[in-house]
Amino acid sequence: MFESEISKRKTFAIISHPDAGKTTLTEKFLLFGGQIQTAGAVKSNKITKTAASDFMEIEKQRGISVATSVMTFPYKGKWVNILDTPGHKDFAEDTYRTLTAVDSVILVVDCVKGVEEQTKRLMEVCRMRKTPVIVFINKMDRDGKDPFDLLDELEENLDIQVHPLSWPINGGRDFKGVYLLPSKSLNLFESSKTKLSDDVISVQGVDDERLPQLVGDKNAAKLREDVELIEGVYGDIDINNYLKADVAPVFFGSALNNFGIQELLDTFVDIAPNPLARPTTVRDVEPTEAKFSGFIFKIHANLDPRHRDRIAFLRVCSGKFERNKAYKHTRLEKQVKFAAPYTFLADSKEVMDAAFPGDVVGLYDTGNFKIGDTLTEGEVFTFKGIPSFSPEIFKELINLDPMKSKQLEKGIQQLTDEGLANLFIQEPGSRKFVGTVGELQFEVLQYRLEHEYGAKCRFEARGIHKACWMTGPEADLKDFMKYRGSNIAYDKSGNPVFLAETAYILRMAMEKYPDIQFHTTTELIS
Numbered sequence: 001m002f003e004s005e006i007s008k009r010k011t012f013a014i015i016s017h018p019d020a021g022k023t024t025l026t027e028k029f030l031l032f033g034g035q036i037q038t039a040g041a042v043k044s045n046k047i048t049k050t051a052a053s054d055f056m057e058i059e060k061q062r063g064i065s066v067a068t069s070v071m072t073f074p075y076k077g078k079w080v081n082i083l084d085t086p087g088h089k090d091f092a093e094d095t096y097r098t099l100t101a102v103d104s105v106i107l108v109v110d111c112v113k114g115v116e117e118q119t120k121r122l123m124e125v126c127r128m129r130k131t132p133v134i135v136f137i138n139k140m141d142r143d144g145k146d147p148f149d150l151l152d153e154l155e156e157n158l159d160i161q162v163h164p165l166s167w168p169i170n171g172g173r174d175f176k177g178v179y180l181l182p183s184k185s186l187n188l189f190e191s192s193k194t195k196l197s198d199d200v201i202s203v204q205g206v207d208d209e210r211l212p213q214l215v216g217d218k219n220a221a222k223l224r225e226d227v228e229l230i231e232g233v234y235g236d237i238d239i240n241n242y243l244k245a246d247v248a249p250v251f252f253g254s255a256l257n258n259f260g261i262q263e264l265l266d267t268f269v270d271i272a273p274n275p276l277a278r279p280t281t282v283r284d285v286e287p288t289e290a291k292f293s294g295f296i297f298k299i300h301a302n303l304d305p306r307h308r309d310r311i312a313f314l315r316v317c318s319g320k321f322e323r324n325k326a327y328k329h330t331r332l333e334k335q336v337k338f339a340a341p342y343t344f345l346a347d348s349k350e351v352m353d354a355a356f357p358g359d360v361v362g363l364y365d366t367g368n369f370k371i372g373d374t375l376t377e378g379e380v381f382t383f384k385g386i387p388s389f390s391p392e393i394f395k396e397l398i399n400l401d402p403m404k405s406k407q408l409e410k411g412i413q414q415l416t417d418e419g420l421a422n423l424f425i426q427e428p429g430s431r432k433f434v435g436t437v438g439e440l441q442f443e444v445l446q447y448r449l450e451h452e453y454g455a456k457c458r459f460e461a462r463g464i465h466k467a468c469w470m471t472g473p474e475a476d477l478k479d480f481m482k483y484r485g486s487n488i489a490y491d492k493s494g495n496p497v498f499l500a501e502t503a504y505i506l507r508m509a510m511e512k513y514p515d516i517q518f519h520t521t522t523e524l525i526s
């Protein structure tokens, strides 16, 4: 019974460079999954460029992203969990963390733009974690790049072998549809935002004599040529290579026109991995283990500033999570219990009694959780691989109202627990440096500190190039910290961090202390 629950779960994220069509595809999946009845029900969670400093937009964004953080629906006997990732690049860290909680991803690429900057960055994380990837090349109703060139671009830039499972017949205004390689059938394109099933026509391969009649003489000839080439180069797909993250199946379609979604979703639920084992500080944890374990990968503040509670998102990794059962919070070494954990069914939150590996549970939190915290049935370990990246921008937090020091202290501690930014404290004097991946986070922090904690502050730029966590021989570390004392601060777990002012200073430090390793993510030191 328990194992059959696990084999139903498909937990994944849709990732893309902004504007490639992630929101549209998510919406179409929900539409096909019967969770929403009309297109347009899922709001884009992105902050538009023009609204980057509009605080109401930020608030709106927070609201939307809670509602669409996790979308769950049953489909063809499986249980699909889509974990949403923010589109804005300043929240990229949030996306990286969410990727630790999924078992596979679907990457959306715009056929006009090809591989874009964020596509590369996101794929690097997937490659690092060996996450299986399916690629959906979107917007085929637009005049895009040549499909062969797109495949080359994917292979070159994303460092993964691709394997087309569908093939476009023309593109843009002349887009005729796709040829489905495994089933040797045709899916003919019809521009429609409401149609819910594809008109798949069974043909006897590309040699079928009806082909010219169905797609036109020229297109039929070109398709025959293309397919011969593709079959020669790629052969049959070996699903194990996809599961090992060596090969990415590729589909072509148009999310806006509901085209190519059915075959993508059907293939996805068929081949995507079920919940996978996950590494901890002690051992690998298998999903089939009887005892429950899971970790927090995201924390979201309550939208109502009068209630300071937050929602912590727990990914169940093994066993069965149950309501009102006491679990061990391994960092705090204490028992915790949840009276009203909830699941995310479409846009309604429902209190749940039990959750299984692959599921995400929302837990009300009054300040007990930090990103990466682990819950178990008693065993002490911590799930590994939840990265804290070296921030790109550093500023010092300046208190503007000495009467509200306590509120500011509490606020910055809690907001950085949410993973919005990194906090580094330097002694003596308790100077606080905040590091983020984007400028937008400073605006969000300042706004939330004032509105939720009543603390006024300002951020002053400081010339810091990188924050590096350090490992190495104790004597060297001690000596280095003495020598570079004024550039050492401590992260929230008490680890010393070297705040290097320039790349040159960092290089000099590396040369002077060859036995010390300088890391830009904490994942490497845990």
Ligand code: G4P
Pocket (backbone or CB within 6 Å): 016, 017, 018, 019, 020, 021, 022, 023, 024, 025, 044, 046, 087, 138, 139, 140, 141, 142, 253, 254, 255, 256, 257
């Ligand atoms: P994102 O979440 O990856 O940022 O992208 P999103 O789905 O919001 O899509 C970005 C834009 O691309 C949207 O247009 C959307 O309608 C359009 N789009 C998505 N899929 C397709 C497709 O298959 N073909 C074409 N031609 N366009 C597509 P927008 O004008 O920015 O927004 P909207 O006003 O249409 O919502």
